[in-house]
Amino acid sequence: MIPYNYFLILSIILFVLGAIAFFVKRDLITQFMAIEIMFNAANLAFLTFAKAANSLDGQIIVFFVITVAAAEAAVGLAIILLIYRRKKTIKTEDIRTMKG
Amino acid sequence: MTDYFWLIPLIPALSTLILVLFGQKLPKKYISFQACFAVFASFVISVISFIGLLQTSHEHLPIIKNLFSWIHAGSFKADLAFQLDPLSSVMTLVVTGVGFLIHWYSVGYMADDKGYTRYFTYLNLFTFAMLILVMGSNLVLMFVGWEGVGLCSYLLIGFWFEKHSAANAGKKAFIVNRIGDAAFILGIFFIFVNIGSGEFRVINEAIGSGVITQGLATLIALLLFAGATGKSAQIPLYIWLPDAMEGPTPVSALIHAATMVTAGVYMVARMNVLFTFSGSAGSIVAIIGAVTAVFAASMALTQNDIKRVLAYSTISQIGYMFIGCGVGAYAAGMFHLYTHAFFKSLLFLAAGSVMHALSGELNMQKMGGLRKYLPLTYPTFLVGAIAIAGIPFLSGFFSKDAILTSAYASGQYFVWALGIFGAVLTAFYMFRLIFLTFFGNERLEPEAKKHLHESPRSMTIPLVFLAFFSVVAGYVGLPVVAGKNLDFFGRFLEPVIHQAHEAHLSLGTEWLLILISVAVAVTGIFIAWVFYIKNPNIPHNLVRKFPGPYKLLFNKYYVDEIYNTLFVNSTIKGSEIVYDHFDLKVIDGAVNGSAKATNFFGKILSYFQTGFIKDYALIFLLGAILLLGYLLF
Numbered sequence: 001m002i003p004y005n006y007f008l009i010l011s012i013i014l015f016v017l018g019a020i021a022f023f024v025k026r027d028l029i030t031q032f033m034a035i036e037i038m039f040n041a042a043n044l045a046f047l048t049f050a051k052a053a054n055s056l057d058g059q060i061i062v063f064f065v066i067t068v069a070a071a072e073a074a075v076g077l078a079i080i081l082l083i084y085r086r087k088k089t090i091k092t093e094d095i096r097t098m099k100g
Numbered sequence: 101m102t103d104y105f106w107l108i109p110l111i112p113a114l115s116t117l118i119l120v121l122f123g124q125k126l127p128k129k130y131i132s133f134q135a136c137f138a139v140f141a142s143f144v145i146s147v148i149s150f151i152g153l154l155q156t157s158h159e160h161l162p163i164i165k166n167l168f169s170w171i172h173a174g175s176f177k178a179d180l181a182f183q184l185d186p187l188s189s190v191m192t193l194v195v196t197g198v199g200f201l202i203h204w205y206s207v208g209y210m211a212d213d214k215g216y217t218r219y220f221t222y223l224n225l226f227t228f229a230m231l232i233l234v235m236g237s238n239l240v241l242m243f244v245g246w247e248g249v250g251l252c253s254y255l256l257i258g259f260w261f262e263k264h265s266a267a268n269a270g271k272k273a274f275i276v277n278r279i280g281d282a283a284f285i286l287g288i289f290f291i292f293v294n295i296g297s298g299e300f301r302v303i304n305e306a307i308g309s310g311v312i313t314q315g316l317a318t319l320i321a322l323l324l325f326a327g328a329t330g331k332s333a334q335i336p337l338y339i340w341l342p343d344a345m346e347g348p349t350p351v352s353a354l355i356h357a358a359t360m361v362t363a364g365v366y367m368v369a370r371m372n373v374l375f376t377f378s379g380s381a382g383s384i385v386a387i388i389g390a391v392t393a394v395f396a397a398s399m400a401l402t403q404n405d406i407k408r409v410l411a412y413s414t415i416s417q418i419g420y421m422f423i424g425c426g427v428g429a430y431a432a433g434m435f436h437l438y439t440h441a442f443f444k445s446l447l448f449l450a451a452g453s454v455m456h457a458l459s460g461e462l463n464m465q466k467m468g469g470l471r472k473y474l475p476l477t478y479p480t481f482l483v484g485a486i487a488i489a490g491i492p493f494l495s496g497f498f499s500k501d502a503i504l505t506s507a508y509a510s511g512q513y514f515v516w517a518l519g520i521f522g523a524v525l526t527a528f529y530m531f532r533l534i535f536l537t538f539f540g541n542e543r544l545e546p547e548a549k550k551h552l553h554e555s556p557r558s559m560t561i562p563l564v565f566l567a568f569f570s571v572v573a574g575y576v577g578l579p580v581v582a583g584k585n586l587d588f589f590g591r592f593l594e595p596v597i598h599q600a601h602e603a604h605l606s607l608g609t610e611w612l613l614i615l616i617s618v619a620v621a622v623t624g625i626f627i628a629w630v631f632y633i634k635n636p637n638i639p640h641n642l643v644r645k646f647p648g649p650y651k652l653l654f655n656k657y658y659v660d661e662i663y664n665t666l667f668v669n670s671t672i673k674g675s676e677i678v679y680d681h682f683d684l685k686v687i688d689g690a691v692n693g694s695a696k697a698t699n700f701f702g703k704i705l706s707y708f709q710t711g712f713i714k715d716y717a718l719i720f721l722l723g724a725i726l727l728l729g730y731l732l733f
Binding site for chain 1: 709711712717718721
């Protein structure tokens with residue numbers, strides 16, 4: 001049996017990769033995908049802990065997260081699409097209306 | 101027969117409500133009918149209740165109808181409850197009876213006014229408030245009525261508000277009354293704190309059982325009386341009443357002669373147990389009443405405005421009522437209130453009829469010789485003048501004599517002497533008014549002369565009614581010399597008036613006092629006749645000889661000017677100083693300062709809002725890491 005630590009290390013690697021991708025990349029779609037990777041890193045950590053604690057709760061929560069993430073992906077993509085229609089760009093540095 | 105007495109104030113209230121909601125759409129004829137009918141219906145119920153009251157034995161008094169519990173907070177309790185006893189019965193009869201006649205008169209007087217609906221709405225509202233004042237069974241409800249009539253007075257004085265002077269007069273009345281009311285409400289607070297109830301019954305019992313000390317009773321009585329000086333136009337707060345004549349004349353008759361201004365007298369009579377218990381408060385009331393009676397009468401001597409003469413006369417007559425209350429003869433004070441309501445509203449309405457005939461002329465110097473043009477106004481006016489002058493067999497004589505006799509019997513000879521002196525002045529200025537208006541040469545403006553006409557019937561019929569009552573109203577309270585136990589009025593009020601000391605004068609003294617008051621009245625009339633009929637040059641010569649006193653009187657002792665410099669201007673100056681230094685610097689500084697501070701911190705915080713999603717995400721990430729670190733270590 002593979003030790004739980006391996007799963008956790010994989011989860012950390014995935015999360016850090018996602019975070020780096022989010023900060024390095026400039027277009028919304030890629031950043032969005034980076035967020036999805038971080039999501040799944042978190043899911044993986046969840047599952048690992050659930051298995052280690054021998055509890056089903058964590059696994060069930062992961063199901064919920066996956067479902068909600070699916071919905072969120074649809075909404076997020078729709079928003080990006082609308083931003084593109086409006087601004088003709090999805091580069092984050094061009095979208096700065098929140099500047100104080 | 102007293103079951104429905106609580107309807108008395110509610111009928112005018114209902115009528116007011118209808119006029120407020122639908123008045124603009126209703127035809128004029130219906131409005132006058134409804135407004136008059138509402139007051140008349142109240143009058144009928146008042147009469148029925150009065151008859152019922154006569155058949156009720158003293159133990160069942162007062163009859164109280166508790167409609168609902170109005171305020172109930174902790175130990176503070178006030179009910180919406182009406183009270184029927186001889187005192188409130190007399191007042192309801194006066195308010196609705198005289199009020200009805202004045203409503204009726206107004207139909208003719210206000211016929212061409214564009215504010216017709218508004219006028220009758222206010223008038224009904226006033227009747228409602230006045231009835232609340234006199235029928236409320238506790239001080240809180242009385243205060244509601246007290247303020248209600250004050251509001252109506254303000255609205256009706258300023259009825260022609262497009263006229264600058266009328267609007268100002270309304271404001272003056274309201275503000276001066278406010279000063280008295282502040283003291284009045286303080287008095288109510290003292291009663292609530294020390295006795296724990298505003299119900300008149302409870303207060304009377306508590307004072308009887310010695311809950312409060314005499315000193316405290318005096319303080320409360322004087323605070324309440326300060327309220328009365330405002331509402332009833334006594335020294336030092338009388339200044340609003342002459343200006344109140346800016347309102348329509350029927351309003352002057354109803355509010356500023358017959359009913360509202362006598363509310364103070366009613367209040368003192370209602371609280372008679374307190375005033376009697378205090379003792380010294382009563383003396384102060386009597387002295388202020390007596391001084392006001394003479395002071396106001398002297399100002400009436402030189403006025404040329406017909407309504408202002410009557411206004412000063414009202415102040416003076418209310419002074420007499422306070423003499424009665426002050427010397428412990430509350431019944432005599434109430435008696436004068438009741439007779440005064442008839443003859444003074446008669447005088448005002450007759451003066452209104454003269455004005456109506458002369459297209460609004462008020463200056464008596466531009467009248468004269470009107471007696472043949474106004475065949476109904478003249479005799480009724482004359483009846484009113486004779487009644488107020490105190491000529492025997494008319495109502496004013498009986499009530500004024502009752503007051504002066506009581507003042508003499510109480511041993512306050514100074515008050516009595518002032519009262520007698522005031523009676524000379526009263527007779528003089530009243531007949532000066534009569535002679536200047538109805539006798540002598542015609543000094544009319546040609547324009548006014550062209551339209552000269554007697555008033556319509558809806559105005560003259562109420563005059564005749566009031567003249568009738570001015571003659572006969574006094575016969576319910578005959579003096580002792582006419583026979584024992586003929587003072588029905590005094591005996592009727594006995595259950596509510598706790599007489600401090602009975603007047604014990606020998607019959608001879610009584611006769612002497614009556615002779616003196618008749619003699620001074622006749623003297624006053626005679627002097628007026630000499631001055632204005634026999635030898636009209638005397639007044640001019642007097643003015644030339646004594647310009648100083650004349651000017652002093654003509655300018656009303658400069659009281660308005662003194663008040664202006666002392667109170668009004670100093671208040672304005674003080675306010676300006678406060679405005680410059682406190683308002684502008686402290687208050688505005690604090691408000692603007694907090695806005696500036698918010699602005700400043702907002703500016704700093706806005707530097708964090710770069711608009712870059714990555715910056716936000718970075719801060720978010722750092723935050724998450726910090727939080728995680730905090731949780732782990």
